[in-house]
Amino acid sequence: MKERTLKIVDDANGLSYTLPVENGTIRAMDLRQIKTGPDDFGLMTYDPAFTNTASCRSSITYIDGDRGILQYRGYPIETLAEHCTFLEVAYLLIFGELPTQSELKSWVYDITHHTMLHETVKKFMEGFRYNAHPMGMLVSTVAALSTIYPESRNIFDAATRHHQILRLIGKMPTIAAYTYRHQLGLPYIYPDNDLSYSENFMNMLWKMVEPKYQANPVLARALDILFILHADHEQNCSTNTMRCVGSAQTDPFLSTAAAAAALAGPLHGGANEAVLIMLDEIGSKDKVPAYVKKIKEGHGKLMGFGHRVYKNYDPRAKIIKWTAEQVFEVTGRNAKLDIALELERIALQDDYFIQRKLYPNVDFYSGIIYQAMGFNPEMFTVLFAIPRTAGWLAQWQEMITDPEQKISRPRQVYTGENTRDFVPLSERGTAVRR
Ligand code: ACO
Numbered sequence: 001m002k003e004r005t006l007k008i009v010d011d012a013n014g015l016s017y018t019l020p021v022e023n024g025t026i027r028a029m030d031l032r033q034i035k036t037g038p039d040d041f042g043l044m045t046y047d048p049a050f051t052n053t054a055s056c057r058s059s060i061t062y063i064d065g066d067r068g069i070l071q072y073r074g075y076p077i078e079t080l081a082e083h084c085t086f087l088e089v090a091y092l093l094i095f096g097e098l099p100t101q102s103e104l105k106s107w108v109y110d111i112t113h114h115t116m117l118h119e120t121v122k123k124f125m126e127g128f129r130y131n132a133h134p135m136g137m138l139v140s141t142v143a144a145l146s147t148i149y150p151e152s153r154n155i156f157d158a159a160t161r162h163h164q165i166l167r168l169i170g171k172m173p174t175i176a177a178y179t180y181r182h183q184l185g186l187p188y189i190y191p192d193n194d195l196s197y198s199e200n201f202m203n204m205l206w207k208m209v210e211p212k213y214q215a216n217p218v219l220a221r222a223l224d225i226l227f228i229l230h231a232d233h234e235q236n237c238s239t240n241t242m243r244c245v246g247s248a249q250t251d252p253f254l255s256t257a258a259a260a261a262a263l264a265g266p267l268h269g270g271a272n273e274a275v276l277i278m279l280d281e282i283g284s285k286d287k288v289p290a291y292v293k294k295i296k297e298g299h300g301k302l303m304g305f306g307h308r309v310y311k312n313y314d315p316r317a318k319i320i321k322w323t324a325e326q327v328f329e330v331t332g333r334n335a336k337l338d339i340a341l342e343l344e345r346i347a348l349q350d351d352y353f354i355q356r357k358l359y360p361n362v363d364f365y366s367g368i369i370y371q372a373m374g375f376n377p378e379m380f381t382v383l384f385a386i387p388r389t390a391g392w393l394a395q396w397q398e399m400i401t402d403p404e405q406k407i408s409r410p411r412q413v414y415t416g417e418n419t420r421d422f423v424p425l426s427e428r429g430t431a432v433r434r
Pocket of ligand 1: 268295302303305307308361362363
């Protein structure tokens, strides 16, 4: 088959250029040869927020946003959610293949044996105020782990990298549970190696004085499914942060902390918390039409709706809706579900949302489940960060081992002043506050 090329004619001088097209992309650096003269820097692309720029080649996650498809390493998310545990999926993301039985056994053993936190972690967590936001605590604590494991800076050694991956996936639920207990003033609970990943997380969250914590199997499975759905999502804001910070050869603890900080924003992982706040603000089903009208008039956004990539129903939202039904059989129905369903019903038949292809995203229903399980909205993004750590690390490792990658450093279009004459302070006249 003939290789695809792109012909560009520069109207400035009539010169034409033929650029190779590979995987539906042209190389941005190929544009640099397009100059109006020897002093011209060469053509660049301007793409604020990377809306049409591929920053890497990746074989981890595939999304077809128009058709609502999400796959990890070629497996549909629906299949993985139905048949796998979260740790099996984490293995798939990191290593590229589903584990055999013996590989899974050692992987689970290794992760389970890296769940403990160094005792100093407790001390610096005590420094946080009683009402500190759990995401702030999580970001800072993950960053602080870098001080405990200085060898993690050795990022080009595969064995060292692997060790940090075990540590981060293992310790994330422990840190998350500590942020939860810290807010409530409860003593921290040590991990229990007899329990599965999500059961152990529930144990560290909710164990009180009983000698052995018994996790409800339906809730543990629901949590595991939610973890699978959140494990990776290709080059989203936090993953891009992980790759960007990691590209400076920063250690994986600091890079993960940076990624988690990006996740904390309300337009990204913080949206699930924002959804619950919005549902509270709406208050009841009958107030939904008025709320939607307000949004359409430009007052705010419908949180949990819309996605940069999905211009169709987010496949994760479908699975979450199904999981919600299972959870509510145990916990009782969360009254907010009715408001959410009404919001979805009205929005999906409204021209404003149809034209803009705004559908419920992963965050629309996840918060309702989490709340039914007993989490307050402040914890929701922390629950997102636990599984996403597997995705961040898979992406980080792919970036580190990709010979084409180097320090991440975009260009800018400078819009400031040209070179100006300096005026000494005493001669600057009356100050104008900007
Ligand atoms: N409610 C109402 N209008 C919306 C919404 C929304 N949730 N999302 C987008 N729009 C509108 C925009 O105002 C814009 O309208 P216009 O063309 O009249 O100006 C149009 O739809 C396109 O929106 P963009 O902002 O260009 O879309 P973008 O891809 O930049 O944003 C985003 C995607 C950030 C997710 C956006 O849809 C949003 O803010 N949603 C609410 C927050 C949310 O749920 N975030 C979670 C995303 S999933 C995740 O990160 C895990």
